[in-house]
Amino acid sequence: MKYLTKITAMAASAMIMASTAFAADFKPAVIYDMGGKFDKSFNEGVWNGVKKFTDETGVSVMEFEVTNETQREQAMRRMAERGATVILGVGFAQADAIAKVSAEFPEKQFSIIDVSWLDSPNLRQYAFKEHEGSYLVGVAAAKASKTNKVGFVGGMDIPLIRKFACGYVGGVKSVTGNAEVYQNMTGTTPSAWNDPAKGAELAKSQIDRGADVVYHAAGGTGIGVIQAAADAGKLAIGVDSNQNGLAPGAVLTSMLKRVDVAAYETFKDAMDGNFSSGVKILGIAEGGVDWAEDSNNAPLITADIKSAIEAARADILSGKVSVHNYETTSSCPY
Amino acid sequence: MNNAILPRWIDIFLLPIINLLAALCVAGIIIALIGENPFTALVVMLKGAFVYHGGLGYTLYYTTNFIFTGLAVAVAFHAMLFNIGGEGQAMMGGLGVGLVALAIDPFLPPVLVVLLGICAAAALGGLWGVIPGWLQARRGSHIVITTIMFNFIASSVMVWLLAGMLMNPGQMSPETRSFAEGVGLAQIHVIAGWLGIEISRSPLNLSFPIALIVSVGVWWLIWRTRLGYIIRATGHSEKAAIYAGHDPARIIMIAMAISGALAGLMALNEILGVQGRVILNFTSGYGFTGIAVALMGRNHPVGILFASLLFGALYQGGAELDFEFQSITREMVLMIQGLIILFSGALAYMFNPAVERIYLRLTKQGQADG
Missing domain, CATH: 3.40.50.2300 (Response regulator)
Incomplete structure (x- = not known):
């Protein structure tokens, strides 16, 4: 009996350690575009998805709102250097920046909304029907x-x-x-x-x-x-x-x-180890529109x-x- | 502006520093009010601007923009012209670079394209300065009004071209195609790489040394040449300049041409140094910030260099604040920048009387002791 409790305790602590180690490894980040995250529209939709993710998993998401053209690339690189493991770009204006930075950090995961024309092995692109x-x-x-x-x-x-x-x-x-x-x-x-x-x-x-x-x-x-x-x-x-x-x-x-679905799905998949690259096109069937x-x-x-x-x-x-x-x-x- | 009582070092160094500290105090109080430690924030800002990976490079990259636009405002100011059209002149400069590069980059060697592009940037920026200058000199239309209006015209021209005939097909942003390989000003980390030195990646490029050279040029022009003397004379007293045999209208146009050309050169940093294509809104308000830079730098190239460095550090360190604290948003950062502009620009002479009193008391004491 005592032996059994010991084993369960060990297993439990191992699990806790594994999950904390995992939580330390997983760091999501999102880069809103110039509209800002409370624009009552596109960026805010993404923010809703991010918020849902944080509420459900307790994992906080690093956020940045760009104020000029150069900051898009800088913010993405900065997030990657600060240990973000998955980075979400918001809107087609960030396409060039994410193409460049995703090539520089092949071990990280990237995702972008409203873009479907890029080609990068570690980038997921969301387009909507x-x-x-x-x-x-x-x-x-x-x-x-x-x-x-x-x-x-x-x-x-x-x-x-x-x-x-x-x-x-x-x-x-x-x-x-x-x-x-x-x-x-x-x-x-x-x-x-x-x-x-x-x-x-x-x-x-x-x-x-x-x-x-x-x-x-x-x-x-x-x-x-x-x-x-x-x-x-x-x-x-x-x-x-x-x-x-x-x-x-x-x-x-x-x-x-449902850009919130795209944001939520990106982080959730990355967290569960289900991240895949390529173009995801969300229509009625996929619950995207x-x-x-x-x-x-x-x-x-x-x-x-x-x-x-x-x-x-x-x-x-x-x-x-x-x-x-x-x-x-x-x-x-x- | 001429301060008879205070020695120059107080006017040029001590007062701006006092103003800056006052602005930081107010900003610190506000940061404390939203529940963050202002000293930690200051440390993050300073480290972000100078210490962190690539931070210094970004700071100097922003500095480059402010040097060009600050010098542009200063040159016009020496002729007592308030050029607030730096934004539009910089846009036209970018258009000049872009048009040249897009037209000839398949045929000519990159070095030649870049050189011609630089000339075109200065020429188109200068043109955008000289037209309001002409309207002021010959038609009496006030330069403040016309330069503001020319900002709008420049912005509309850019929109018309970039969302129309110059737009790169196959994507959705209003921007041109990328210039050919090699057309651009090399970035410093790339150059360091050639020399075998590894420094962190940043958009800092050859425009920065060009900006330093241009600063020396402006100092030479304003204080060491005949033309500079006439510009300053016209600015101090138009009547005296006429009496001395100069045509103020001509001087106004020349000063505005130089001012516009300097603002146009800002495009070197953004278009040739970083983007490698013309994009809409690449000026991002740097033209307007140039006014604050020139005011703070007392319209002297050395002052402008320091003021530009300060603003560059604020931009880069401010972004770092946004990264580091979830509670400090970009609006907060903008407010801190606004406070510094307010204290060092609009309220620049607020502390003058107090400093004067203290200085007089101290020197009198010194004399009494001696």
Whole structure:
């Protein structure tokens, strides 16, 4: 008996030692981009995933927010030198930096969100099938529209945002073939992500032309879009995180892009020793994109709308409908 | 500015140090309020800027930017022109380097491309200074207003080109393709590597020695040449300059051209030294910080060198603070930098009367004793 307790005690202490040694070895780090981690949008989505990871595992994550171009590379290298074992980059602007630093530290693990074109043996890249999620909210918009005219306000005019627009148009047209979709981009520079006044102006002009549902994919600019739709008594569709609560009753739904899943998964896989490199593309099937339903928009989502969205979702899952990805052809067939 | 009572060493060295200490005290109180130890923070900041792996290199790399933009503000200031367009002039400098490199790097040897790029940086930066200078000299449009407006124009031009015809296809950031292999200013750790010395990696590059040479050049220009004398004379009294037979309008344009060219040279460090391509926003506000650097350095190259080093250390040490303490965010770091600018720029002469009194009492005592 005594012998047995001794053995269990030894085993237990060995386990504790092993786990502390492991905890000391595993050091995650994240580098937010210039928007900062509380941007109510993309970076904050990542932060939510990081927070969930820390809450669940008790492992704290080293964080840094860059303030100028040179700091991206410096921050990554600094994190690696300080013993970070897995480093997460946020956004396509960090692509060059992570390509360089991941090559310098082949024994470390790297991961980046919204990038799919790099090639590095220790780098995991996350891309999202935003076109699939946008297709779903397009279906919802067409069903909810009474004028058969809907709008789209994009942030910076880059292929990624056109991908949102194209999927959305596809969804709208799948319900109402002759519907009109007004599209506007806010600008061509990163400042287009944070210009709510211009977002509101663009949404207003689309509403003046008859649109009664406006979808935005414009980061901070979208706050203005939602506000303008709410002021005019029309409907907006949110993006990235669940924005239904920003103007309850005026936000039809939100296209969820689960960057938090990517952040959480990166750290969790690295911690459990399941880290793999390569490109991970998260669509509806992988839980990477979806539409949002909660108490804020429950009155707006009628049974008819809901069944249409669910049908479209099932069709995409079964492969019956394949939503066109703008980035593959640089054009939109809808 | 001419202080008859205080000897120069107090004006140039002691007062800035007192201002700096005052700023650090206030910053320290705020750091203590958020629950961190201000002395540990200071040590982390200093170590981050000078001791840690690569820290000194980063500090000197930021210093290089501030030397160029600080000198730019100082030269204009000697002609009593307040050039706050350093940001736009630096952007145009970067565009100059970029256009030259992108146009000729497949055909000419890299060394030649770099030399032509440097000339283009100075030329385009100078052009962006000389236009507001001309508007001031010939049309009476105030230089502060026009240089600010030229910052916006420069930024729009950059956006138009980098998000349009110069944008590198196949990716999403507004930036050009990378320059050909070898087109750039070698980084110091690479050069040290050639000599067999291993130093830690940092973006510090040949622009730093160039900045030092340019500083000597500016000192020579302002205090040892005829043109420098006329610039200073025009700045002190335009009427006297006219009486002496100089055309102030011409001097204003020349001073602004030199000032713009100096700001344009900042692009050497960022574009040729580090990025190897033109990117949007590479100036990151260094042009504006140059104003504080020049104010703190009393518009003298030596002062500007020290002020640049201080700001470089603040930038690099500040980033280190952000790394080290989760509670100190980048906004905190910005605030500390703001306090230092406030105390050494806006409130630069706050401690003057007190220092004067103490100095007078001490010297009188000294005389009485003697």
